[in-house]
Amino acid sequence: MSNKDLVLEIPYGTRDFLPQEAAEKRAIEARIARQFKLWGYDEVVTPTIEFLDTLTMGNGSNLEPQMFKLFDKQNRTMALRHEMTTPIARVVASRLGEEWLPHKLSYISSVFRYEKTQTGRQCEFHQAGVELIGSSKATADAEMIALAVSIMKEAGLKDFQICLGQVEFINGLMQQCCIFPKQQEQIKDAIERRDLVALGEIVDATELSETAKDMVKQLPLLHGDKNVLKKAYNMAMNEQSRRALDNLTEIYELLEAYGVAEYVTFDLGVIRDFSYYTGMVFEAYTPGLGFPLCGGGRYDHMLTDFGRALPATGFAVGIERILLALEREGLAKPKVEKDVYVAYAPGLQREAIRQVQALRAEGRTCELAMAASLEQEADAYRQEKGYKELVFIRQG
Numbered sequence: 211m212s213n214k215d216l217v218l219e220i221p222y223g224t225r226d227f228l229p230q231e232a233a234e235k236r237a238i239e240a241r242i243a244r245q246f247k248l249w250g251y252d253e254v255v256t257p258t259i260e261f262l263d264t265l266t267m268g269n270g271s272n273l274e275p276q277m278f279k280l281f282d283k284q285n286r287t288m289a290l291r292h293e294m295t296t297p298i299a300r301v302v303a304s305r306l307g308e309e310w311l312p313h314k315l316s317y318i319s320s321v322f323r324y325e326k327t328q329t330g331r332q333c334e335f336h337q338a339g340v341e342l343i344g345s346s347k348a349t350a351d352a353e354m355i356a357l358a359v360s361i362m363k364e365a366g367l368k369d370f371q372i373c374l375g376q377v378e379f380i381n382g383l384m385q386q387c388c389i390f391p392k393q394q395e396q397i398k399d400a401i402e403r404r405d406l407v408a409l410g411e412i413v414d415a416t417e418l419s420e421t422a423k424d425m426v427k428q429l430p431l432l433h434g435d436k437n438v439l440k441k442a443y444n445m446a447m448n449e450q451s452r453r454a455l456d457n458l459t460e461i462y463e464l465l466e467a468y469g470v471a472e473y474v475t476f477d478l479g480v481i482r483d484f485s486y487y488t489g490m491v492f493e494a495y496t497p498g499l500g501f502p503l504c505g506g507g508r509y510d511h512m513l514t515d516f517g518r519a520l521p522a523t524g525f526a527v528g529i530e531r532i533l534l535a536l537e538r539e540g541l542a543k544p545k546v547e548k549d550v551y552v553a554y555a556p557g558l559q560r561e562a563i564r565q566v567q568a569l570r571a572e573g574r575t576c577e578l579a580m581a582a583s584l585e586q587e588a589d590a591y592r593q594e595k596g597y598k599e600l601v602f603i604r605q606g
Contacts, residue, residue, distance in 0.1 A: 223324070223333025230546070231533075235336070237544030238532055239318050241364045242338045249357050251316035251340050256297040258320070262287040265296055267515045272485060276323045278333075290322035295486075295509065295524060298341045303516035311344030311520070318529075330501060330531045339506070339526030343513065346521035348457060351490045351508055352464035354525050358494060358504055359470040365532045366541050370496040370503065372473050373433065375480030376458050377487050377507070379442065380429060382451030387422045401430050402481045430479035436462065438476045454489075461490060486512050492525070498538040503531045548596050553579040553588030554603035562603045569601070 220226065227235055246253070259280070266274055277289040291297055294317050302313055318338040327333060340357065342350050355372055362370050380401070384394045393416055400409035409430065413423045425445055432438050439455055446452050458476065465471045482491045482505060491507030506525025513520040536543050550569055554562035559582065566578045577597065579588060585602045592600045 221333075223327045225332055225334075233546040234533060234543045235529055237546060238365055238529055239336075239338060241544065242361055242527070242529075243316075243318060245357070245360055245364050246316035246338075246340060249314075249340075249353075249360070251314045254298060254301060254315050254317055255319070256291070256294070256301060256317070258290060259288050260291055260297055260300075262289045264300055265289050265292060267296065267300075267512075273323075276325055278322050278324060291319075292323045293321055294319055294337060294339055294526060295341060295512070298524075299343075299512045299516055299522070302341075302343050302520070303513055303518045308344070308518075308520075312350065313343045314340065315343070316340045328501075330499065330528065330534045332530070336529040337526045338529060339504075339524060341522060341524035343522040343524075344520050345523075346510065348460040349464060350521075350523050351457075352461045352468065354506060354523050355461070355465060355474065355492055356468040356470050358492070358506070358525050358527070359468075359473050361527055362473075362494060362503070366536055366544070367496060367503075367532070367539070368541065369539065370473065370494055370535075371475055372492050372494050373477035373480050374458065374461070374474055374490065374492045375476070375478050376454040376490050377481060378457075378489060379446065379451045379454035379478055380481065382446060382448050382454060383425065383429070385450060386446070386448045387418055387426065389416065389418070389426075397426065398481055401479050404430060404479070406430060432478035433476060435475065438478065442478055457490060482507055489523075494527075496535045496539065499531065499535055501531070503528060503535055546596070547575060548577075548598065549574040550576045550599045550601055551579070551588065551592040551595065551597040552576055552601045552603070553583055553585070553591070555585075555605055556582040558582070558603045558605070565601060565603060 262279060265277065273292055277292050279287055279289045282288060298315055298317065306313055316339065320334055320336050322334050324333050342354065355374065359372065380398065389397065393412065396412045397409065400412055410427055413426050416423070418426070432442055439459060442455055443452065446455060462471060462474065465474055480491050480493055486509045487507045488510045489508030493502035493505040495502055504525055504527035508523040510521040513522060533543065552562050552566040552569070562578060566576045569576045577595065585604070588602055589600050
């Protein structure tokens with residue numbers, strides 16, 4: 211490979227956003243940021259690089275192989291952030307007080323995870339999300355889901371579904387069945403991957419009764435309306451699982467009050483791909499995409515790892531995935547408003563500058579021609595660049 215080829219190449223799992231793509235991305239981010247503000251969430255910005263020990267605090271070590279690592283001049287190991295929840299937990303634990311809990315924080319950032327690239331996910335991708343830290347109430351969890359619905363609708367999506375689960379329901383059933391910890395991890399991994407064949411093989415290899423085996427195999431299939439909870443109650447014989455189902459019932463009733471329950475379905479096989487979740491979890495799906503647009507849940511132990519025991523809940527939405535969903539559904543992406551192209555005949559450059567400055571002062575998006583031209587040429591350029599109006603300065 212020549213030096214020229216190397217210079218023009220970009221690293222695996224990254225991409226360029228060309229002007230139209232970048233404008234659409236920024237427009238979606240602006241809509242999301244406005245929703246965050248309307249719901250009372252303050253933006254925080256954290257470093258792209260964190261110390262590896264920070265990012266692997268508590269439950270993050272299993273994702274270490276997917277992190278991009280580097281070293282500083284003191285030979286300390288650092289990494290590019292692989293998600294935003296951990297850095298924000300660090301900020302809350304080290305920089306913010308407890309006078310006015312809960313903390314309601316938002317972000318729009320890029321994150322980095324080395325994995326096989328796929329449609330809608332690169333090694334560098336962009337997320338927007340919120341963290342609500344300092345409340346253990348179902349009202350906090352319901353707000354996360356209601357806000358996620360609001361984000362989906364504000365982005366322009368019409369057909370989507372929130373799949374709502376509770377990790378403590380599954381944990382309780384594991385305890386109920388006296389499944390060994392290593393087998394529990396294998397079972398959870400198979401459920402997360404929706405690999406029913408692997409799940410069946412793992413469960414069949416245990417010494418569980420046939421009744422218990424059938425119950426565990428049913429976990430990924432527990433999805434649907436409120437009737438699913440009734441079926442789950444019949445399976446749950448211990449307090450842990452029953453409390454989890456009570457929690458889902460309370461959250462759902464609050465979502466009815468928000469007027470968004472029509473978007474919510476129960477899926478008790480939802481676990482999520484981070485091990486720090488401790489309660490309700492959810493993912494948003496739309497037809498035509500085999501991966502979630504957004505997801506999140508409750509994580510009450512993470513702040514303890516940073517020295518402050520605070521309950522927390524949150525979610526993140528993938529910006530590229532939102533754009534892809536709009537495209538797949540044939541829906542209009544956010545329009546990028548470009549108002550006026552200002553061009554001029556020879557000798558009238560100064561007048562054109564005065565005109566374009568006046569238009570910008572009115573808040574209109576303007577581009578100034580870099581050289582004199584014919585009006586016909588200027589109008590062709592205007593159409594090509596997507597400006598709604600041409601202002602052509604001519605003599606007399």
